[in-house]
Amino acid sequence: MITDGHGNVGFPGFGGISAAQSLAYVAAMQEHGVPVTVAYISDAHDDHKTGLASGPGQTDYVAQLAAYNRAWGGFFTRLADDGITPANTLFVITADEGDTLLVVRRARRIAMESTLRARTPRLAK
Secondary structure, eight states: OOBOTTSOBSOOOSSSSOHHHHHHHHHHHHHTTOSSOOOOOOOTTBOTTTOOBOOTTOHHHHHHHHHHHHHHHHHHHHHHHTTOOTTTOOOOOOOTTTHHHHHHHHHHHHHHHHHHHHHOGGGGO
């Protein structure tokens, strides 16, 4: 039975556990025949020890990304050892908060269209 750090039944959830731990829960569920599994992996840009945000090139951020890479590698190796592979399993990996990227793309498109309209009078109509 999966429990959180307080003994409550269920996946520990949103934060406070590493990518390796989240992926280990998913692997265990897959190995035990759970047909659809979902997990949350905390963002890589937060230092989960200090709670501070980090950015590209910062030592803790680079270390966190390396740990995430190791976690994913171990996850797929573990599943492959159990015969769970892309040949017989659909893996769907998405990012939450990806809507931020859409907003940035839309803002860039609007800015580009405005620039084109200013430079090309025919487009302004």
